[in-house]
Amino acid sequence: MDRTRLKILVVDDTKTNIDVLEGILSNDYDVCVALNGKKAIELTEKIRPDLILLDVMMPEMDGYETLRIMREKNILQGIPVIFLTAKADSKSEQIGLDLGAVDYITKPFNPALVTLRIKNQLQLKQQRDHLHELVDEKTADLRKTLKVMLMSLGSLAEYRDPETGEHIKRTQIIVQRIAEELRKNPKYTDTISPEYIENLATAAPLHDIGKVGIHDRILRKPGTLTQDERKIMMQHPQMGYDVLQEATKELHDSPMVRIAAEMALGHHEHWNGEGYPNHKKHDDIPIGARIMAVADVYDALVSKRPYKEPYPHQVAVSEIIKGRGTQFDPDVVDAFLAIADQLPEIYERFKDTSSSEECRD
Numbered sequence: 001m002d003r004t005r006l007k008i009l010v011v012d013d014t015k016t017n018i019d020v021l022e023g024i025l026s027n028d029y030d031v032c033v034a035l036n037g038k039k040a041i042e043l044t045e046k047i048r049p050d051l052i053l054l055d056v057m058m059p060e061m062d063g064y065e066t067l068r069i070m071r072e073k074n075i076l077q078g079i080p081v082i083f084l085t086a087k088a089d090s091k092s093e094q095i096g097l098d099l100g101a102v103d104y105i106t107k108p109f110n111p112a113l114v115t116l117r118i119k120n121q122l123q124l125k126q127q128r129d130h131l132h133e134l135v136d137e138k139t140a141d142l143r144k145t146l147k148v149m150l151m152s153l154g155s156l157a158e159y160r161d162p163e164t165g166e167h168i169k170r171t172q173i174i175v176q177r178i179a180e181e182l183r184k185n186p187k188y189t190d191t192i193s194p195e196y197i198e199n200l201a202t203a204a205p206l207h208d209i210g211k212v213g214i215h216d217r218i219l220r221k222p223g224t225l226t227q228d229e230r231k232i233m234m235q236h237p238q239m240g241y242d243v244l245q246e247a248t249k250e251l252h253d254s255p256m257v258r259i260a261a262e263m264a265l266g267h268h269e270h271w272n273g274e275g276y277p278n279h280k281k282h283d284d285i286p287i288g289a290r291i292m293a294v295a296d297v298y299d300a301l302v303s304k305r306p307y308k309e310p311y312p313h314q315v316a317v318s319e320i321i322k323g324r325g326t327q328f329d330p331d332v333v334d335a336f337l338a339i340a341d342q343l344p345e346i347y348e349r350f351k352d353t354s355s356s357e358e359c360r361d
Contacts, residue, residue, distance in 0.1 A: 005030045006122060009049035011040040011066070012084060013058045017107070021053065024111045025118070037061030037069070045075050051122055053105070056085040056092070067099045076100075078128060080121045166350045167299060168205045173346050174295040174339075176201040181335040182291070188331075191287060196259075200288050203260035207267050207292050210240030234276050240264030262286035267293050270327045282329075290329040294320060294336050297327075302347065313344050 010021050011034045022031050032047055034040035036058060044052065056063040063083055070076050080102040085092060088106050096104060102124075103117055179200055183192040211219060214236055218229045225233060244261035248254055266280065266289025273281030301316035311319070317340050324333040 006050040007032060007047060008118070009034060009040065009043055009047070009052045011035075011037070011052065011058075011063070012055040014055075017055070017084070017109075020109055021114070024109065024114050028115075029118075037063070037066030040066055041069060041073070041075070044070060044079070045073075049079060050125065051118060052079060052081045053118075054081050054083055054101075056083050056087065056096070064095060064099060067096075067101065071100060078125065078132075080125055082117065082121065167303065169350045170346060171207075171292075171295050171299050172201045172204045173350075174298065174336075174343065175204045175291055177339040177342060178291050178295060178332060178335045181338045182287075182331060185331060185335070188287070195255075199256040199259050200263075200291070203256050203263060203288070204292060204295075206240070206244060206260040207263040207296065208236065208240065209243060209260075209264055210236035210238065213239040234268075237265050237268055238277050259286075259288050263288045263292045265289065267296055269293070271329050272326045275327070285329075287329075287332075290332050294328050294332050297323070298336070298343070313340075313347075 005028075007030045008025055009032045010018055010025075012018050012021070013035050018033055022033075025031050032043060032049060034043050038061060040052070040054065043049070054063045054066060058066075061069075063085075067081055070081075081100065082103045082105055083096045083101045084105050084107065085096075086107045093104050102121055105114055105117060176197060179192055179197045182188050183197070214233060218225065218233055221229070241261050241264045244257055244264055248257045248261060263286070265277070266285045269275035269278065269280045269285045269289060270293075271281060271285070271290070273279050298316055298320055301311040301319055302313060304310045317337070320328065320333060320336060324330050
């Protein structure tokens with residue numbers, strides 16, 4: 001079979017019709033044949049034809065039912081279907097067109113009309129495919145631009161800290177690894193898709209964007225915060241959420257920015273409802289925020305701060321375990337523990353290189 005030639009799948013239970021169509025088409029196309037609807041469905045998934053000629057009147061499974069199943073299984077994905085029929089009444093045509101067929105060819109076949117109708121539909125398909133490629137390419141460019149902008153905004157949240165770049169990389173990796181592990185849990189298989197994980201890791205740097213609105217004297221204070229200062233500090237999740245939520249409107253509800261907004265608002269919430277700012281608990285806290293909560297606390301524990309020395313890895317892990325079921329989602333902690341042995345190597349690769357004072361968590 002010549003892979004440069006377009007493939008046409010002919011579905012008909014009558015050998016005479018198949019022979020006629022092969023005679024008309026085989027000089028220009030690779031022709032594949034299915035004698036019934038079931039085989040047509042199997043071949044469509046296997047060979048991905050460029051066009052399907054589908055007979056209406058077939059035993060057991062007629063053309064209408066075959067097309068309906070193809071649609072339900074979502075195996076066409078842009079493949080045009082032309083019905084073959086001896087019926088020329090408008091009611092039959094309407095049924096087929098309602099099901100998604102692009103045209104009808106009536107029997108007996110007129111070779112010139114068959115060739116022309118197929119050629120027209122294949123040209124339309126090629127134009128649509130090309131348009132989809134251009135849209136995908138443009139979308140990828142825009143997505144890349146958005147990623148860079150999100151990363152830059154994340155750095156802005158703690159721009160006074162020269163080590164923030166490494167902190168962002170570390171938390172991104174931890175968030176991604178936890179999410180990948182959590183996806184193995186049947187409870188999250190549908191929720192945590194590969195696309196969600198990518199968006200989650202990209203959005204992670206924005207979890208503390210609200211700190212931009214906190215004054216230096218509080219954010220960089222080396223000692224214990226007063227009660228009033230702590231109240232101000234606790235406003236940063238809501239500040240970050242408000243900014244990002246407004247951005248989602250401008251970006252047509254971008255999933256990436258929406259996830260960032262959820263993380264910003266919820267990463268200080270506790271599993272038992274004793275966190276802030278809204279005292280949410282359990283599954284009312286978005287999963288992205290529950291993952292970030294663990295990643296952020298671990299990174300804070302093992303990192304040097306103006307008010308503390310870094311904790312050893314095992315001590316930090318023990319602290320995360322202590323918070324299982326109270327501060328942290330038990331499922332997220334379990335996923336964290338499954339990847340915890342990977343963390344020392346990540347921190348060696350992206351270790352802090354400066355001893356300058358850092359911002360408060």
